[in-house]
Amino acid sequence: MASNQQWNRAGLPAWTYRSERLLSVEAKRVFANHWHVVGHVNDIPASGDWLTFDLLGERALVIRGRDNEVRAFHNTCRHRGSRLVEGESGHCRGALACPFHAWVYDLDGQLKRPAQPDNFPELDPREWGLKGIELEIWRGFMFIRFEAGPQPSVAAMMQRHEAELHPYPLESLQPTDGIYSSPVTPVNWKAMVDVDNECYHCPTIHRGLSDLYGGRYEEGPWIEGTHRIRGPFNESEPRHELNQRYRALVDQHPEPFAELPRAWLYIGMFPVSVLMFYPESVGFYRSIPIDATHSVMTGATYRYDGESESMRDARALSLEIDDAVMIEDKRACELHYEANASQYWQQAILGDSEKAVREHHDMLRALIPELNAPAEPISFESNTGGS
Ligand code: FES
Ligand SMILES: [Fe+2]
Structure with missing residues:
Protein backbone atom coordinates (compact mmCIF):
# COMPACT_ATOMS: atom_id res chain seq x y z
CA MET A 1 0.00 0.00 0.00
CA ALA A 2 1.35 3.42 -0.90
CA SER A 3 2.39 5.69 1.95
CA ASN A 4 0.12 8.65 2.62
CA GLN A 5 2.59 10.26 5.04
CA GLN A 6 2.98 13.90 4.11
CA TRP A 7 6.54 15.19 4.24
CA ASN A 8 8.98 16.76 1.81
CA ARG A 9 10.67 13.81 0.15
CA ALA A 10 13.26 15.71 -1.89
CA GLY A 11 16.94 14.95 -1.24
CA LEU A 12 19.64 17.60 -1.43
CA PRO A 13 20.23 18.97 -4.94
CA ALA A 14 22.98 17.27 -6.94
CA TRP A 15 25.32 20.29 -6.91
CA THR A 16 25.65 20.02 -3.13
CA TYR A 17 27.47 16.71 -3.53
CA ARG A 18 30.26 18.05 -5.72
CA SER A 19 30.92 21.68 -4.73
CA GLU A 20 34.30 22.59 -3.25
CA ARG A 21 32.92 26.04 -2.41
CA LEU A 22 30.13 24.44 -0.41
CA LEU A 23 32.64 22.24 1.42
CA SER A 24 34.49 25.33 2.61
CA VAL A 25 31.18 26.61 4.02
CA GLU A 26 30.45 23.22 5.59
CA ALA A 27 33.92 23.31 7.16
CA LYS A 28 32.88 26.37 9.16
CA ARG A 29 29.19 25.84 9.81
CA VAL A 30 28.99 22.05 10.10
CA PHE A 31 32.39 20.66 11.05
CA ALA A 32 34.31 23.25 13.10
CA ASN A 33 31.51 24.02 15.55
CA HIS A 34 29.94 20.58 16.15
CA GLY A 149 28.39 26.04 18.24
CA PRO A 150 24.69 25.33 18.37
CA GLN A 151 24.91 21.89 20.01
CA PRO A 152 24.57 21.54 23.78
CA SER A 153 27.02 19.34 25.70
CA VAL A 154 27.55 15.74 24.57
CA ALA A 155 26.08 14.60 27.91
CA ALA A 156 22.91 16.59 27.24
CA MET A 157 22.57 15.09 23.77
CA MET A 158 23.18 11.56 25.02
CA GLN A 159 20.77 11.90 27.91
CA ARG A 160 17.80 10.43 26.04
CA HIS A 161 19.87 7.27 25.41
CA GLU A 162 21.20 6.98 28.95
CA ALA A 163 18.82 4.28 30.21
CA GLU A 164 19.42 2.09 27.17
CA LEU A 165 23.21 2.53 27.36
CA HIS A 166 23.42 2.08 31.11
CA PRO A 167 24.14 -1.71 31.01
CA TYR A 168 27.16 -1.27 28.72
CA PRO A 169 30.39 -0.88 30.77
CA LEU A 170 31.82 1.94 28.65
CA GLU A 171 34.22 3.60 31.07
CA SER A 172 36.49 0.55 31.27
CA LEU A 173 36.63 -0.25 27.52
CA GLN A 174 40.05 -1.24 26.21
CA PRO A 175 41.44 -0.34 22.76
CA THR A 176 42.08 -3.14 20.26
CA ASP A 177 43.67 -2.23 16.92
CA GLY A 178 43.86 1.57 17.14
CA ILE A 179 42.11 3.90 14.72
CA TYR A 180 41.48 2.58 11.21
CA SER A 181 41.16 4.74 8.15
CA SER A 182 39.42 3.52 5.01
CA PRO A 183 39.15 5.80 1.93
CA VAL A 184 35.76 6.08 0.21
CA THR A 185 36.28 7.73 -3.12
CA PRO A 186 35.09 9.36 -5.34
CA VAL A 187 32.34 10.18 -2.88
CA ASN A 188 31.18 13.32 -1.08
CA TRP A 189 30.89 12.89 2.71
CA LYS A 190 27.13 13.54 2.59
CA ALA A 191 26.65 10.55 0.31
CA MET A 192 28.30 8.38 3.00
CA VAL A 193 26.02 9.77 5.69
CA ASP A 194 22.96 9.35 3.43
CA VAL A 195 23.75 5.65 3.00
CA ASP A 196 24.24 5.36 6.74
CA ASN A 197 20.89 6.99 7.48
CA GLU A 198 18.71 4.33 5.89
CA CYS A 199 18.43 0.58 5.83
CA TYR A 200 16.09 0.50 2.83
CA HIS A 201 19.18 -0.80 0.99
CA CYS A 202 19.90 -3.52 3.58
CA PRO A 203 17.96 -6.40 1.95
CA THR A 204 19.73 -5.83 -1.40
CA ILE A 205 23.18 -4.60 -0.37
CA HIS A 206 23.70 -6.28 3.02
CA ARG A 207 22.48 -9.86 2.58
CA GLY A 208 24.72 -11.15 5.39
CA LEU A 209 23.70 -8.44 7.84
CA SER A 210 20.02 -8.94 7.01
CA ASP A 211 20.51 -12.60 7.90
CA LEU A 212 21.78 -11.50 11.34
CA TYR A 213 19.19 -8.79 12.00
CA GLY A 214 16.50 -6.95 10.11
CA GLY A 215 13.29 -8.73 11.07
CA ARG A 216 12.64 -6.34 13.95
CA TYR A 217 14.86 -3.46 12.84
CA GLU A 218 14.13 -0.23 14.73
CA GLU A 219 15.07 3.20 13.42
CA GLY A 220 14.03 6.34 15.24
CA PRO A 221 14.03 9.92 13.96
CA TRP A 222 16.91 12.34 14.45
CA ILE A 223 16.03 14.21 17.67
CA GLU A 224 18.11 17.16 18.82
CA GLY A 225 21.26 15.98 17.10
CA THR A 226 21.20 12.23 17.77
CA HIS A 227 19.79 9.24 15.95
CA ARG A 228 19.14 5.71 17.19
CA ILE A 229 19.16 2.51 15.16
CA ARG A 230 18.79 -0.92 16.72
CA GLY A 231 18.96 -4.32 15.06
CA PRO A 232 17.86 -7.09 17.44
CA PHE A 233 19.08 -10.46 16.18
CA ASN A 234 16.54 -12.31 14.08
CA GLU A 235 14.54 -14.91 15.96
CA SER A 236 15.13 -17.47 13.23
CA GLU A 237 18.45 -19.34 13.02
CA PRO A 238 20.86 -17.50 10.65
CA ARG A 239 21.50 -19.14 7.28
CA HIS A 240 24.98 -17.67 6.78
CA GLU A 241 27.71 -19.74 8.35
CA LEU A 242 29.58 -16.68 9.70
CA ASN A 243 26.43 -15.47 11.45
CA GLN A 244 25.77 -18.94 12.85
CA ARG A 245 29.22 -19.08 14.40
CA TYR A 246 28.86 -15.54 15.73
CA ARG A 247 25.44 -16.17 17.28
CA ALA A 248 26.67 -19.40 18.89
CA LEU A 249 29.56 -17.48 20.52
CA VAL A 250 27.26 -14.71 21.76
CA ASP A 251 25.22 -17.41 23.52
CA GLN A 252 28.38 -18.31 25.49
CA HIS A 253 29.11 -14.81 26.84
CA PRO A 254 29.59 -14.98 30.63
CA GLU A 255 27.95 -12.72 33.20
CA PRO A 256 27.58 -9.79 33.32
CA PHE A 257 27.99 -9.58 29.52
CA ALA A 258 25.36 -12.28 28.98
CA GLU A 259 22.84 -9.68 30.11
CA LEU A 260 23.68 -7.27 27.29
CA PRO A 261 20.98 -7.10 24.60
CA ARG A 262 21.35 -9.47 21.66
CA ALA A 263 21.29 -6.62 19.24
CA TRP A 264 23.55 -4.21 17.42
CA LEU A 265 22.75 -0.70 18.57
CA TYR A 266 23.97 2.46 16.83
CA ILE A 267 23.73 6.02 18.14
CA GLY A 268 24.52 8.69 15.54
CA MET A 269 25.57 12.21 16.51
CA PHE A 270 25.26 15.08 14.06
CA PRO A 271 27.15 15.66 11.85
CA VAL A 272 29.26 12.52 11.26
CA SER A 273 29.90 10.46 14.40
CA VAL A 274 28.34 7.07 15.15
CA LEU A 275 28.84 4.95 18.28
CA MET A 276 28.16 1.20 18.03
CA PHE A 277 27.20 -1.05 20.95
CA TYR A 278 27.47 -4.81 20.46
CA PRO A 279 27.24 -7.71 22.95
CA GLU A 280 31.04 -8.22 22.75
CA SER A 281 32.44 -4.84 21.70
CA VAL A 282 31.86 -1.12 21.34
CA GLY A 283 33.16 1.14 18.60
CA PHE A 284 32.79 4.36 16.72
CA TYR A 285 33.13 5.59 13.16
CA ARG A 286 33.02 8.91 11.33
CA SER A 287 32.45 9.93 7.70
CA ILE A 288 35.20 12.48 7.15
CA PRO A 289 35.54 14.71 4.08
CA ILE A 290 38.97 15.11 2.47
CA ASP A 291 37.63 17.31 -0.32
CA ALA A 292 34.28 17.54 -2.12
CA THR A 293 34.72 14.18 -3.84
CA HIS A 294 37.08 12.30 -1.53
CA SER A 295 36.12 11.00 1.88
CA VAL A 296 37.41 8.59 4.46
CA MET A 297 35.74 6.34 7.01
CA THR A 298 37.69 6.35 10.27
CA GLY A 299 36.90 4.55 13.49
CA ALA A 300 37.96 2.16 16.21
CA THR A 301 36.77 -0.94 18.07
CA TYR A 302 37.09 -1.52 21.82
CA ARG A 303 36.81 -4.69 23.87
CA TYR A 304 35.09 -4.98 27.21
CA ASP A 305 37.40 -5.15 30.19
CA GLY A 306 37.39 -8.77 31.35
CA GLU A 307 36.30 -10.24 28.03
CA SER A 308 36.16 -14.03 27.87
CA GLU A 309 37.62 -16.20 25.14
CA SER A 310 34.18 -16.55 23.52
CA MET A 311 33.81 -12.77 23.55
CA ARG A 312 37.23 -12.33 21.95
CA ASP A 313 36.30 -14.81 19.22
CA ALA A 314 32.88 -13.16 18.77
CA ARG A 315 34.61 -9.79 18.46
CA ALA A 316 36.79 -11.13 15.65
CA LEU A 317 33.67 -12.39 13.85
CA SER A 318 31.61 -9.22 14.33
CA LEU A 319 34.61 -7.33 12.93
CA GLU A 320 34.59 -9.66 9.93
CA ILE A 321 30.84 -9.06 9.43
CA ASP A 322 31.38 -5.31 9.75
CA ASP A 323 34.29 -5.34 7.29
CA ALA A 324 31.98 -6.93 4.72
CA VAL A 325 29.29 -4.34 5.52
CA MET A 326 31.82 -1.54 5.03
CA ILE A 327 32.77 -2.85 1.59
CA GLU A 328 29.08 -3.18 0.69
CA ASP A 329 28.36 0.35 1.92
CA LYS A 330 31.24 1.72 -0.14
CA ARG A 331 29.55 0.20 -3.17
CA ALA A 332 26.22 1.74 -2.07
CA CYS A 333 27.95 5.13 -1.74
CA GLU A 334 29.40 4.82 -5.24
CA LEU A 335 26.03 3.77 -6.69
CA HIS A 336 24.43 6.78 -5.02
CA TYR A 337 27.19 9.22 -5.76
CA GLU A 338 27.95 8.60 -9.43
CA ALA A 339 24.76 10.29 -10.66
CA ASN A 340 25.93 13.63 -9.30
CA ALA A 341 28.41 13.93 -12.16
CA SER A 342 25.49 14.09 -14.62
CA GLN A 343 23.93 17.45 -15.44
CA TYR A 344 20.59 15.66 -15.91
CA TRP A 345 20.42 14.24 -12.38
CA GLN A 346 18.65 16.67 -10.04
CA GLN A 347 17.90 15.09 -6.68
CA ALA A 348 16.56 11.97 -4.94
CA ILE A 349 13.00 11.18 -3.89
CA LEU A 350 13.00 9.59 -0.42
CA GLY A 351 10.66 6.92 0.94
CA ASP A 352 9.30 6.62 4.46
CA SER A 353 12.16 4.30 5.44
CA GLU A 354 14.62 6.97 4.22
CA LYS A 355 13.13 9.74 6.35
CA ALA A 356 16.28 10.01 8.49
CA VAL A 357 18.19 10.97 5.32
CA ARG A 358 15.84 13.92 4.91
CA GLU A 359 16.13 14.79 8.60
CA HIS A 360 19.92 14.95 8.36
CA HIS A 361 19.56 17.11 5.26
CA ASP A 362 17.15 19.37 7.17
CA MET A 363 19.74 19.89 9.91
CA LEU A 364 22.24 20.86 7.23
CA ARG A 365 19.70 23.15 5.55
CA ALA A 366 19.12 24.92 8.88
CA LEU A 367 22.85 25.71 9.06
CA ILE A 368 23.31 26.48 5.35
CA PRO A 369 20.09 27.85 3.81
CA GLU A 370 21.76 27.91 0.37
CA LEU A 371 21.33 24.11 0.30
CA ASN A 372 17.74 24.77 -0.74
CA ALA A 373 18.88 26.37 -4.00
CA PRO A 374 18.34 24.14 -7.05
CA ALA A 375 21.68 25.31 -8.53
CA GLU A 376 24.93 26.38 -6.89
CA PRO A 377 24.54 29.99 -5.74
CA ILE A 378 27.03 32.62 -6.79
CA SER A 379 27.53 33.68 -3.19
CA PHE A 380 27.21 31.78 0.08
CA GLU A 381 26.62 34.81 2.24
CA SER A 382 23.57 34.49 4.47
CA ASN A 383 22.30 35.49 7.87
CA THR A 384 23.99 32.47 9.47
CA GLY A 385 27.40 33.91 8.66
CA GLY A 386 29.36 34.57 5.48
CA SER A 387 31.81 32.24 3.85
S1 FES B 1 59.68 25.29 16.57
FE1 FES B 1 57.75 24.68 15.86
S2 FES B 1 57.58 25.66 13.93
FE2 FES B 1 59.48 26.33 14.72
FE1 LIG C 1 24.53 0.12 4.63
Missing part, protein backbone atom coordinates in the same frame (compact mmCIF):
# COMPACT_ATOMS: atom_id res chain seq x y z
CA TRP A 35 31.11 17.66 18.28
CA HIS A 36 33.22 14.79 16.92
CA VAL A 37 34.15 11.63 18.75
CA VAL A 38 37.95 11.25 18.71
CA GLY A 39 38.61 8.20 20.88
CA HIS A 40 38.40 6.79 24.38
CA VAL A 41 40.37 7.88 27.44
CA ASN A 42 41.88 4.40 27.59
CA ASP A 43 43.50 5.04 24.18
CA ILE A 44 45.82 7.35 26.11
CA PRO A 45 46.15 5.72 29.56
CA ALA A 46 49.56 7.12 30.59
CA SER A 47 50.89 10.63 31.04
CA GLY A 48 52.38 11.73 27.71
CA ASP A 49 50.12 9.46 25.61
CA TRP A 50 48.47 11.33 22.75
CA LEU A 51 46.22 10.90 19.74
CA THR A 52 45.35 13.23 16.86
CA PHE A 53 42.30 14.08 14.80
CA ASP A 54 42.54 15.91 11.44
CA LEU A 55 39.50 17.52 9.87
CA LEU A 56 39.50 19.74 6.78
CA GLY A 57 42.80 21.41 7.55
CA GLU A 58 42.19 21.62 11.30
CA ARG A 59 44.36 19.47 13.53
CA ALA A 60 43.57 18.39 17.07
CA LEU A 61 45.96 16.82 19.57
CA VAL A 62 44.53 15.10 22.65
CA ILE A 63 47.12 14.38 25.34
CA ARG A 64 47.19 13.14 28.93
CA GLY A 65 49.12 15.43 31.26
CA ARG A 66 51.37 14.75 34.20
CA ASP A 67 48.36 15.43 36.45
CA ASN A 68 46.42 12.66 34.60
CA GLU A 69 44.10 15.26 33.02
CA VAL A 70 43.21 14.78 29.37
CA ARG A 71 43.38 18.00 27.34
CA ALA A 72 42.88 18.92 23.68
CA PHE A 73 44.98 21.44 21.75
CA HIS A 74 45.50 22.54 18.20
CA ASN A 75 48.31 20.36 16.91
CA THR A 76 50.10 23.51 15.81
CA CYS A 77 53.35 24.94 17.08
CA ARG A 78 53.08 28.60 18.11
CA HIS A 79 56.36 29.44 16.33
CA ARG A 80 55.65 28.74 12.66
CA GLY A 81 52.75 26.35 12.81
CA SER A 82 54.40 22.97 12.39
CA ARG A 83 52.57 19.90 13.57
CA LEU A 84 53.88 19.09 17.01
CA VAL A 85 53.21 15.40 16.65
CA GLU A 86 52.90 13.42 13.44
CA GLY A 87 50.81 10.31 13.06
CA GLU A 88 47.64 9.10 14.73
CA SER A 89 48.85 8.23 18.20
CA GLY A 90 51.99 7.97 20.27
CA HIS A 91 53.76 8.80 23.49
CA CYS A 92 56.09 11.61 24.42
CA ARG A 93 58.33 11.55 27.43
CA GLY A 94 57.72 14.52 29.70
CA ALA A 95 57.38 17.21 27.03
CA LEU A 96 56.38 17.87 23.41
CA ALA A 97 59.23 18.98 21.17
CA CYS A 98 58.35 20.56 17.83
CA PRO A 99 60.01 18.70 14.94
CA PHE A 100 60.79 21.98 13.06
CA HIS A 101 62.96 24.15 15.34
CA ALA A 102 62.49 22.25 18.62
CA TRP A 103 60.35 24.58 20.71
CA VAL A 104 59.37 22.55 23.75
CA TYR A 105 55.92 22.47 25.38
CA ASP A 106 54.81 20.98 28.66
CA LEU A 107 52.11 18.29 28.59
CA ASP A 108 49.59 20.87 29.84
CA GLY A 109 50.29 22.97 26.72
CA GLN A 110 52.49 25.67 28.29
CA LEU A 111 55.57 26.74 26.40
CA LYS A 112 58.61 25.43 28.28
CA ARG A 113 61.19 27.12 26.13
CA PRO A 114 61.83 28.20 22.57
CA ALA A 115 64.95 26.72 21.01
CA GLN A 116 67.83 29.19 21.38
CA PRO A 117 65.84 31.59 23.59
CA ASP A 118 68.20 34.49 22.80
CA ASN A 119 66.55 34.60 19.38
CA PHE A 120 63.35 35.97 20.91
CA PRO A 121 62.19 38.48 23.47
CA GLU A 122 60.85 36.95 26.69
CA LEU A 123 57.84 34.77 25.79
CA ASP A 124 55.16 34.23 28.41
CA PRO A 125 54.70 30.43 28.77
CA ARG A 126 50.90 30.62 28.95
CA GLU A 127 50.43 33.26 26.29
CA TRP A 128 52.69 31.31 23.95
CA GLY A 129 51.39 27.91 24.99
CA LEU A 130 49.38 25.63 22.72
CA LYS A 131 45.89 26.86 21.90
CA GLY A 132 43.23 24.80 23.63
CA ILE A 133 40.28 23.04 22.02
CA GLU A 134 37.01 22.22 23.78
CA LEU A 135 36.97 18.61 24.98
CA GLU A 136 34.19 16.66 26.66
CA ILE A 137 34.47 13.16 28.06
CA TRP A 138 31.22 11.23 28.04
CA ARG A 139 31.38 7.80 29.71
CA GLY A 140 35.01 7.45 28.66
CA PHE A 141 34.58 8.61 25.05
CA MET A 142 36.34 11.84 24.15
CA PHE A 143 34.59 14.40 21.95
CA ILE A 144 36.05 17.65 20.67
CA ARG A 145 34.84 20.69 18.79
CA PHE A 146 37.10 23.35 17.35
CA GLU A 147 34.75 26.18 18.33
CA ALA A 148 31.52 26.68 20.25
